Each structure stands twice: as structure tokens, then as C-alpha cells.
Amino acid sequence: MQENEQKFTSGNVNYYIGQNSLKFLSDYLKKINRFFILVDENTEVNCLPVLNKILSKDITGDIIQIKSGEDNKNLDTCNLIWEKLTNFNADRDNLVINLGGGVITDIGGFTASTYKRGMKFINIPTTLLGQVDAAIGGKTGVDFKEYKNHIGLFSNPESVFIDPVFLNTLNKRQLRSGFAEILKYAFIMDPMLTDIINNRSFSEIGNDWGKIIHKSAIDKITVVEKDEKENGFRKILNFGHTIGHALETWFLKTDNPITHGEAVAAGMICETWLSHEFTGLKEDEMDKIISLIDKSFERIIFKSDTFDDLLSLTKQDKKVRGGSSRYSLLKSSGEAVFDIPVEDNWMLRSLEFYIMDK
Numbered sequence: 300m301q302e303n304e305q306k307f308t309s310g311n312v313n314y315y316i317g318q319n320s321l322k323f324l325s326d327y328l329k330k331i332n333r334f335f336i337l338v339d340e341n342t343e344v345n346c347l348p349v350l351n352k353i354l355s356k357d358i359t360g361d362i363i364q365i366k367s368g369e370d371n372k373n374l375d376t377c378n379l380i381w382e383k384l385t386n387f388n389a390d391r392d393n394l395v396i397n398l399g400g401g402v403i404t405d406i407g408g409f410t411a412s413t414y415k416r417g418m419k420f421i422n423i424p425t426t427l428l429g430q431v432d433a434a435i436g437g438k439t440g441v442d443f444k445e446y447k448n449h450i451g452l453f454s455n456p457e458s459v460f461i462d463p464v465f466l467n468t469l470n471k472r473q474l475r476s477g478f479a480e481i482l483k484y485a486f487i488m489d490p491m492l493t494d495i496i497n498n499r500s501f502s503e504i505g506n507d508w509g510k511i512i513h514k515s516a517i518d519k520i521t522v523v524e525k526d527e528k529e530n531g532f533r534k535i536l537n538f539g540h541t542i543g544h545a546l547e548t549w550f551l552k553t554d555n556p557i558t559h560g561e562a563v564a565a566g567m568i569c570e571t572w573l574s575h576e577f578t579g580l581k582e583d584e585m586d587k588i589i590s591l592i593d594k595s596f597e598r599i600i601f602k603s604d605t606f607d608d609l610l611s612l613t614k615q616d617k618k619v620r621g622g623s624s625r626y627s628l629l630k631s632s633g634e635a636v637f638d639i640p641v642e643d644n645w646m647l648r649s650l651e652f653y654i655m656d657k
């Protein structure tokens with residue numbers, strides 16, 4: 300896999316990345332006898348026309364539309380999708396095209412993989428978060444009761460088409476959300492990406508989006524290639540996510556939910572501080588990382604009376620082993636380590652650091 304390659308295969312998945320990579324789709328679909336396109340109401344309006352413009356007129360698929368948003372990433376929506384596939388007489392050798400953000404690729408991958416013991420599917424991510432993260436790596440599934448991503452399976456799409464054209468209609472807040480994951484790759488594994496970002500906020504990236512998306516997607520593919528089922532190394536992708544997930548879940552219950560990226564940005568600040576305390580991250584590197592995050596993300600406001608709730612939310616996390624939470628932390632800027640035990644009082648101190656630091 301080359302740095303600038305637009306088309307390559309990794310672990311049986313074909314990747315098409317970059318501007319105009321969608322042009323490969325027509326040829327691809329000519330070989331398929333029937334396909335279905337899964338959309339939500341926003342991607343139906345904003346992304347389906349882009350796709351249809353690229354496909355030749357004789358290539359059409361049936362549309363399956365679901366409601367947008369995390370609230371709908373559940374088994375009820377799966378039932379609707381399975382019902383539609385059944386009514387369409389869909390067969391195992393047909394294809395599902397997931398056209399949307401992480402919600403669509405997660406639920407679309409799951410429903411396709413379980414329908415008649417598994418249909419083929421491809422991902423066409425349309426959010427920045429989807430393009431650099433959710434559409435890659437084979438994790439599919441839905442939320443169950445209050446548990447996020449509780450039901451699901453590892454199942455890979457046949458292909459992933461990552462074309463920045465879709466980002467033109469994405470709002471600023473969603474774009475910024477994906478940028479948190481890009482910063483994460485820079486911090487955990489990719490000093491070159493840090494150089495390309497060159498101290499800019501997400502709104503100053505301009506013409507470099509293509510390069511940055513390409514590099515981030517390849518970073519994720521590289522990690523997944525080494526440890527597909529998250530037995531070890533893949534856990535480095537959890538940097539910022541132990542505390543990030545706790546914040547995301549806590550704010551979901553309020554009138555002001557925050558995006559995944561906003562939560563992860565805050566989590567990365569706390570966990571960067573923990574990295575300085577636990578895994579030898581130098582103070583000047585810590586300062587640089589935190590200031591780069593602060594350039595794109597305002598600090599989230601929460602008070603110390605929420606700390607205990609947040610702590611217990613990290614405890615429900617899948618990464619908990621025998622009472623002590625294990626974190627993925629930074630050894631240096633560009634290198635991460637995983638399974639680092641962090642005691643509760645240190646987690647609380649990192650929250651204190653977050654709210655006091657500014």
C-alpha cells in the first residue's frame with residue numbers, strides 16, 4: 300500500500316481513496332446483478348444525487364431509507380431494514396451499498412452481514428468521521444438499551460469508497476467531529492500527519508483535506524491490518540476514548556448532547572495529561588498536543604459534581620479489567636501504548652486538570 304495510491308487491497312477489502320475515487324464504482328457495479336442503497340434522510344437528499352450523477356443511467360438500485368441519528372442505531376431499525384430486504388426478495392449474492400456516516404455503515408454492515416447468513420456490502424462514507432474511521436475496520440453493530448455498540452460483529456465490506464466530494468454538504472460541527480479522530484492518528488502514530496496539519500485548526504485546512512483524509516484512512520487501515528479483532532495493538536485507537544465515551548454518554552442525557560469528536564477531543568486532553576503522569580510524555584509535547592486540540596475545540600463546560608458520574612461511566616467501559624481501568628496513552632507525540640492501568644483518583648485528577656487548565 301503506497302502513500303498516494305488511490306486503489307489498493309488490504310485484508311480482502313478493496314479501498315478506493317481520494318477525489319474522484321467514486322469513478323471506480325460504475326465498473327464495480329456492472330459485475331453485480333442487483334444492489335440496494337441504504338441511506339438516511341440527509342444522505343438521501345445530499346449524497347444520493349452525487350452518486351447517481353456518477354453511475355451510468357442503466358445502473359440503478361432500490362433505496363432503503365432509515366431515520367438519521369444515533370437514536371435510530373438500534374434493533375428496531377434493523378427490523379425495518381431486514382423487512383425491506385425481504386420484501387424486495389433480496390438474495391445473498393445481491394449487494395448493499397451503505398451511503399452515509401458511521402450510523403449507516405455500522406447498522407448497514409450489521410444487517411447485511413446477518414441477512415440470510417450474510418450479504419455482501421460496500422461502504423461509501425459521507426461524513427469525515429466515517430471516511431477516516433467508522434467505515435474502515437470491520438466493526439459493525441447497533442446500540443442495545445443504554446449500551447453503545449452492544450450487539451454486532453466483525454464483518455468487512457467488500458470495498459470502501461472514500462471520496463471527499465460528500466463533505467461539501469456536511470455542516471461545520473460534523474466536520475470538526477471527524478477532525479478529532481484525525482488529530483488522534485497524528486498523536487498516536489503519525490508525526491507526518493502532525494506536520495501536514497501544521498498547527499492549524501480544522502477550519503484552516505483548506506486544500507489539504509484530501510491529503511489529510513488519505514493519510515488518516517491509511518493509518519486506520521494499517522492498525523487494523525496488524526490486529527483485526529482488537530486483541531492488542533488495535534487498542535491504541537482508543538486513545539482519548541475512555542474518558543471521551545464517558546463524557547459523550549453523560550451529555551447524551553442532557554439537553555445539550557455533544558458530538559463524538561467533541562467528547563474525544565476532551566478525552567484526549569485528559570488522557571494526554573495522564574500520559575505525562577504515567578507513560579513518560581514530555582511536558583513540552585503535552586503542551587503542544589493540548590494547544591493543537593484547543594485550536595479546534597472549545598473546552599466543554601462541566602462541574603466537579605459530575606466527576607463521580609463520569610468515573611462510573613468509564614467503569615462500564617469494555618476496557619475495564621478487574622476493577623482498574625486500562626487506558627491507551629501516549630509515550631511520545633506519535634507513539635501510543637495500551638493497557639495502562641490508571642487508578643480512579645488519577646482519572647478524577649485528569650478531569651480537574653481539564654476544567655482548571657484554561
Ligand SMILES: NC(=O)c1ccc[n+]([C@@H]2O[C@H](COP(=O)([O-])OP(=O)(O)OC[C@H]3O[C@@H](n4cnc5c(N)ncnc54)[C@H](O)[C@@H]3O)[C@@H](O)[C@H]2O)c1
Nearest residue numbers: 341345367368400401402425426428429433438465468469
Ligand atoms: N465501526 C467503527 O469502527 C466506528 C468507529 C467510529 C464511530 N462509529 C460509529 O459512527 C457513528 C457516528 O458516525 P457519524 O459521526 O458519521 O454520524 P452519523 O452517521 O449520524 O452522521 C452525522 C449526521 O450527518 C448527516 N450526514 C451524513 N453525511 C452527510 C453529508 N454528506 N451531508 C450532509 N449531512 C450528512 C447524517 O444524516 C447525520 O445526521 C456512531 O454510531 C459511532 O458509534 C463506528
Ligand SMILES: [Zn+2]
Nearest residue numbers: 480540559563
Ligand atoms: Zn472515535
